[in-house]
Amino acid sequence: MKFRLFLFMAGAFMTLPALAGDLGLPPLSIPADNPQSEAKIALGDKLFNDARFSTTGEVSCATCHDPAKGMTDSPLVTSLGINGLTGTRNAPTVLNSAFNKTQFWDGRSPSLEDQAQHPFLNPVEMGLPSHDPILEIVNSDEDYKSAFKAVFGVVAGEVTMDHVTRAIASFERTEIGGNSPWDRWYFGGEEDAISDGAKRGFQLFLAQGRCISCHAIEQDHALFTDHLFHNIGVGINNIQPQVADLAKAFLVAKAAGLDVDVAVLSDPNVSHLGRFVVDEQLSSLGAFKTPTLRNIALTAPYMHDGSIATLREVVVHYNNGGVTKEGDSVNSFLSGGIRPLNLTDQQIDDLVAFMEALNSAGQKPQQAMITRDNGTARTAMADRAPSAARGESE
Amino acid sequence: MKRREFVKLGSTSLIAGCLPVSVVNLAFGGTHDDFSFAYISDSHIQHIKGNKFVRNWDQGLIRAVAETNLLEPKPDFVMFGGDLAQLATKPELDHGAEMLSALNYDVKMVMGEHDYYLDLGEYWSELFGPQYYSFDHKGVHFVVLNSILTFDDWTYDRWESGERRMSEMAGLDNPNGSPFMVGEKQRKWLAKDLKKVSSKTPVVVFSHSPIQKIYKGWNFWTDDADELQALLQPFDKVNVIYGHVHQIQYNQLGNIAFNSVMATAWPWPYPQSYAQAASHLPVLTVPMNRADPFDERDATGWQFMNMHSGRADLSFNLYSNQNRKVAFDHEQGHPVDASYQADDARIAPQKHY
Numbered sequence: 001m002k003f004r005l006f007l008f009m010a011g012a013f014m015t016l017p018a019l020a021g022d023l024g025l026p027p028l029s030i031p032a033d034n035p036q037s038e039a040k041i042a043l044g045d046k047l048f049n050d051a052r053f054s055t056t057g058e059v060s061c062a063t064c065h066d067p068a069k070g071m072t073d074s075p076l077v078t079s080l081g082i083n084g085l086t087g088t089r090n091a092p093t094v095l096n097s098a099f100n101k102t103q104f105w106d107g108r109s110p111s112l113e114d115q116a117q118h119p120f121l122n123p124v125e126m127g128l129p130s131h132d133p134i135l136e137i138v139n140s141d142e143d144y145k146s147a148f149k150a151v152f153g154v155v156a157g158e159v160t161m162d163h164v165t166r167a168i169a170s171f172e173r174t175e176i177g178g179n180s181p182w183d184r185w186y187f188g189g190e191e192d193a194i195s196d197g198a199k200r201g202f203q204l205f206l207a208q209g210r211c212i213s214c215h216a217i218e219q220d221h222a223l224f225t226d227h228l229f230h231n232i233g234v235g236i237n238n239i240q241p242q243v244a245d246l247a248k249a250f251l252v253a254k255a256a257g258l259d260v261d262v263a264v265l266s267d268p269n270v271s272h273l274g275r276f277v278v279d280e281q282l283s284s285l286g287a288f289k290t291p292t293l294r295n296i297a298l299t300a301p302y303m304h305d306g307s308i309a310t311l312r313e314v315v316v317h318y319n320n321g322g323v324t325k326e327g328d329s330v331n332s333f334l335s336g337g338i339r340p341l342n343l344t345d346q347q348i349d350d351l352v353a354f355m356e357a358l359n360s361a362g363q364k365p366q367q368a369m370i371t372r373d374n375g376t377a378r379t380a381m382a383d384r385a386p387s388a389a390r391g392e393s394e
Numbered sequence: 395m396k397r398r399e400f401v402k403l404g405s406t407s408l409i410a411g412c413l414p415v416s417v418v419n420l421a422f423g424g425t426h427d428d429f430s431f432a433y434i435s436d437s438h439i440q441h442i443k444g445n446k447f448v449r450n451w452d453q454g455l456i457r458a459v460a461e462t463n464l465l466e467p468k469p470d471f472v473m474f475g476g477d478l479a480q481l482a483t484k485p486e487l488d489h490g491a492e493m494l495s496a497l498n499y500d501v502k503m504v505m506g507e508h509d510y511y512l513d514l515g516e517y518w519s520e521l522f523g524p525q526y527y528s529f530d531h532k533g534v535h536f537v538v539l540n541s542i543l544t545f546d547d548w549t550y551d552r553w554e555s556g557e558r559r560m561s562e563m564a565g566l567d568n569p570n571g572s573p574f575m576v577g578e579k580q581r582k583w584l585a586k587d588l589k590k591v592s593s594k595t596p597v598v599v600f601s602h603s604p605i606q607k608i609y610k611g612w613n614f615w616t617d618d619a620d621e622l623q624a625l626l627q628p629f630d631k632v633n634v635i636y637g638h639v640h641q642i643q644y645n646q647l648g649n650i651a652f653n654s655v656m657a658t659a660w661p662w663p664y665p666q667s668y669a670q671a672a673s674h675l676p677v678l679t680v681p682m683n684r685a686d687p688f689d690e691r692d693a694t695g696w697q698f699m700n701m702h703s704g705r706a707d708l709s710f711n712l713y714s715n716q717n718r719k720v721a722f723d724h725e726q727g728h729p730v731d732a733s734y735q736a737d738d739a740r741i742a743p744q745k746h747y
Contacts, residue, residue, distance in 0.1 A: 213688045228714075244464050282461045283713050321449075332460030336691030336713060339449065 022360075024183035025176060026221040028098055034113060034166045036173060043147045044171025047164060053134050054126035056082045061119065061168065064091040070298030070363060071095045071175055077306035081125040088264065088271035090306030093299055095360075096292050098173040101227040105288045105304040108260060108278045112169035117161055118261045125265065131161045138164060177295060177360030178221075185357075187220070194357040201354025204347055209318070211351075213337055214290045224293035224358075229284055230335040233322030234303045235272035236286030240331045242269060243285065250277060271305065285333040295363050297356045311352045319343045429532050432462045432499070432698040433708075435475030435637035436657030438508060439490040441483055450690050451480070454658035455493050458696040461711060463498050469698055470531065472499045475637030475655050476506025476542070476602035481560050484517055491521050502529075506602040506638065507542040507574070507613070511560040514549070515540070526580055528587050534596045534701055537587065539580060541601035541616050541636075544572040567611045567668070574603045575617040585625055596631040596704030604636045606645060606652055609665035609673035614639050626650055631704035641693075642710060644720050645676030646728030652676065653708050653720060653729060661693030680734040685715035 030036055047053075051060040064079040065071045071094035073079055079091045089105055097103065103115035119125040120134060128134070138144040138159045148159045151167065182202070184193035205211045215224040236243065246269055254260060260278070264271045275284035288304045302308045308317060308324060317324045321340035322331075343351070437455040440448040462472060474494060479486035487509065494501055503522040505515055515525050525540040543549070544563075553559040562570045576584075591597065599605065605622050608614035616622070626632045632650040640657035641664060664681050665673035675681070684693045691713035700707045705722035708729075712718065719732040730736075 210688075240460075243460075247464060248466055281717070282464065282711055332456045334453065334457070336453070336689035339690065 022176065022178035024178035024180065024187050024222050025096075026099070026218070026223070028173065028176065030173065031111070031113070034169060036170055037151065039147065040151045040167050040170045041174055042171075043144075043151050044167040044169065046143070046147070047138075047168050048171050050137075052137055053120055053128065054082050055128060058082065059126050061116075064119075064125075065094045067175075070295045072299040074299045075301065077301055079125070081122070082127040085124040085127075087122075087124045088266070088268045089304055090301065092291060093295065094172050094175045095295050095363075096176050096223065098176055099223050099292075100225075100289075102289065106264065106275050106278050107229060107289050108264075112172050113162075113165045116165040116168040116172075122261055122265055131164075134164060135159060135161065177363060179361045180294065180358045182354070182357040183222070186222075195353055197350045197353035198357040199354075200347075201350035201352070201357075204343070204351050205354055208343065208347070209315075209341060209351055210337065210339075211318075215293050222294075225290040227290065229275035229287035229289055230337065231274065231284075231286040231331065231333050232288075232338050233286075233317070233330050233334055234288070234307060234324070235268075235305050236274070236331045236333065237323060237328065239269055239272050240329075243273075243331075243333075246270065246273060247276065247285065251280060254280075268305070274304070282333070286331060287335065293355055294358050295360055297359055298363055311355050312348060315343070315348045315351045319348060428700065428702045430465075430467065430469045430698055430700045432465060432469040432472045432696065433475060433635065433655050434458045434462065434472060434494075434658060434696045435504075435655045436477045436506070436640055436659055437490060437493075438477055438480045438657070438659040439486045439493070440480035441485045441489070447486075447489055448480075451659045452489075452493070454691060454694055455490065456496075457691065457713075458658045459493060459496050462696065462698075463496070465698060469499060472497055472501045473600055473635075474501055474503050475600065475635075476504040477508040477637065477657075477659075478503075478506070478518075479509050481557075481564065482509050482512035482518070487517055487521055502538065502600075504538055504600050504602050504637065505540045505542060507563050508560075510540075510542055511549075511563045512556045514556075526583065532701075534598055534704070535588075535591045537584065537597065537599045539576050539584070539599060539601045539605075539622075541576050541603045541605065542574045542613075542638075543577045543580075544575060544617075548572040571613070573610060573615055573617040574613050576601075576605075576622055577618070581618065581621055581625065584622070588625060588629075591629070593629050595629070596633070596701070597626065597629045598633045598635065598701070598706065599626065601634065601636045603638045604643070604652065604654065605634050606647065606676070608639075608643070608675060609668075609671070611668065611671050611673075612639075612662070612665060614665055614673075623647060623650060633706045635699075635706065642682040642718060642720065643676060643679045644708075644729040644731075645678050651705065651722055651729050653706065655697055655708070656695040656710060656712070658694050658696060678728055678730075678736060680731050680736065682712075682718065683715070685712075689714045 048061040051058055051063070053060065059082050064073045066073060072091045077090065078086050078088055080086055092105060097112065103109040103112060109115040109118065117131070120128050120131060138148060139156045145156045148154050148163055152163050154163060181193045182198065184190040214226050214228070214230055216226045217224060239246065250263070250270055250273060264277055270277065272286060275287040297311065300310060302311070302314050308314050313324065318338070319341045320326050322334050322338040323329070434455070438451050439455065440451055442448060478490040505518060505525045509515065509518045519525060526538055528535065528537045530536070549559070553562065562568060563572070565571060601616070603616045604614055605616050605619045607616070607619050627648050627650065630649060634650055634652045635655060636652070637655050637657070639654045640660060640662040641654065642656065643652070643654040645652040661684065664675060666675055682693065686692045695710055695712040697708050697710045703724070707719065707721035710718040716733070718734070720729050721732060722728070723730040
């Protein structure tokens with residue numbers, strides 16, 4: 001309600017292009033201690049794109065969350081930080097992250113404001129030894145000085161990371177998108193907004209595919225996530241024999257003060273422990289946050305480690321009951337919702353067509369090039385039957 | 395700042411409740427006899443045909459075994475509480491034994507009716523040994539009973555085949571069924587076994603069915619429970635731990651604390667939900683909830699138990715749900731859930747705004 005009121009008032013003097021009337025999205029709640037304003041959003045945008053906040057001067061937030069790539073770094077498998085260092089995680093999209101109840105794949109951060117402080121310091125992301133270099137810049141750069149004065153009423157020397165992260169979060173809250181062809185069909189009643197294949201795919205999404213149980217939708221909006229964490233057989237399938245030693249060593253190190261943010265991005269095996277590194281519950285071993293499906297066709301490859309190249313292979317993974325390659329063994333900690341689905345090839349295609357109908361208007365699908373281990377390249381969306389979503393880009 | 399503090403506090407309490415490095419002896423420091431054991435029960439491994447078994451039940455046991463292997467400190471042993479199989483066939487018992495073999499600990503077995511009524515426990519005994527026995531461990535006397543026997547004429551004279559007998563006993567609310575009992579022979583053995591035990595020695599009894607009478611229609615019941623309780627009452631500290639009910643129950647009768655354990659296969663509803671017959675869920679029990687019926691593992695789980703001062707505290711590992719802990723409260727003299735309190739111990743809800 002508050003937000004709607006805000007939108008109404010804001011509409012008089014500013015535009016929030018992605019926001020107004022986005023079909024299929026719920027009202028966005030804005031934290032009371034960080035209200036939106038046009039100036040704050042612009043400041044956040046500037047900070048988000050400022051590569052000076054990295055040791056090499058080459059990496060900004062936008063490096064891995066590129067508006068041209070669905071706010072990810074698609075088609076990278078895992079993100080590229082300073083000095084060509086790669087992390088362990090596939091960049092989650094910023095699009096609609098304003099609706100997330102937790103941030104990061106393992107939910108280790110409770111808010112956008114909290115999240116924004118971490119990548120600056122992570123040695124495989126922006127690599128700063130502390131936040132001081134950022135504060136030096138924002139407290140001396142003339143543009144920043146006047147912007148922080150205007151937005152927060154603070155003079156040079158008094159700008160803190162709290163101001164910086166609040167501005168970035170405000171900007172990120174404008175990166176939202178509904179109004180996909182599927183929204184126009186499902187919520188808008190536009191019969192020919194999506195293909196018959198996508199409609200069949202949606203029925204499978206609701207029933208035999210069992211997708212909706214985690215990628216939840218509501219009566220009047222759809223975020224396609226339950227905001228929970230599930231072990232779906234990615235990553236941990238390959239390290240099962242090491243889990244006991246890894247989990248124990250991690251907990252001992254964490255109790256001794258290990259920086260969890262650094263550990264998960266620098267060690268793939270720790271990364272695969274998933275939500276466990278945050279809540280230390282056995283049920284969370286290998287479990288990751290359910291990501292939204294909106295704009296999913298823009299952000300290949302998939303999963304926390306970017307290990308699945310295409311949407312079709314994602315569906316095949318679920319169809320196999322939680323293993324990417326049929327016949328591989330599934331880890332013992334698999335979530336109870338994951339089981340073989342007995343989908344036909346046609347049904348798998350239909351589910352992909354449905355997901356491709358979830359691109360927000362204005363978001364352009366990438367012809368994402370995925371470089372495979374054997375060095376060959378191919379398009380992430382190769383050989384898909386044209387759908388409404390594809391039609392936009394063609 | 396406040397939020398950060400809250401987050402910190404939150405994670406501290408999670409560490410205390412976490413399984414792998416829970417320092418379980420902290421709360422009872424000083425007692426050298428403290429130890430823990432894990433308890434897995436009611437896996438109901440079910441053969442379809444050939445090399446096919448019901449995937450869901452397999453997955454439940456596999457997960458419990460894998461998680462039990464992560465316990466730290468290591469439990470002294472693992473109990474399996476019965477109903478390893480669904481219809482007591484060799485393929486089922488073999489497949490179940492194979493999965494249990496992945497446990498890094500000694501495993502001790504309890505007989506369930508689903509393991510028994512095909513061949514009266516013959517193959518089970520071939521695999522796992524005697525159907526009732528006792529052992530001593532770190533000052534505690536443990537007794538394992540076969541509590542799922544019944545009247546001789548039902549067992550030996552009524553059915554044309556073992557398969558028929560098994561399927562009749564496997565049903566709930568079945569007029570052809572028959573109540574469980576330990577029987578006179580085993581009660582005599584028990585009386586003799588307990589004679590050599592001092593009344594000061596803590597006693598733990600493992601049975602498949604509850605050694606108390608809760609609901610006859612589902613055999614949440616042991617017919618000679620009263621006689622068995624009488625044999626156990628002379629001991630200062632007795633703990634009866636049972637499976638079969640696939641849900642959390644706890645109770646206190648005299649010196650005897652009762653705790654049920656979870657199934658790895660599926661949950662049963664609480665008997666009072668069956669409105670056509672009277673049932674007697676122990677009043678102490680705060681029923682468990684079902685977090686997510688979509689999840690195959692919903693309302694299933696396993697548990698580990700800390701033995702301290704002669705009493706068992708149960709920590710339930712539940713899936714897609716909040717873990718529960720039911721610990722013996724020495725002041726109140728009965729088991730109490732750490733989070734979910736009995737009616738009269740709860741804070742009254744706000745009724746006006």
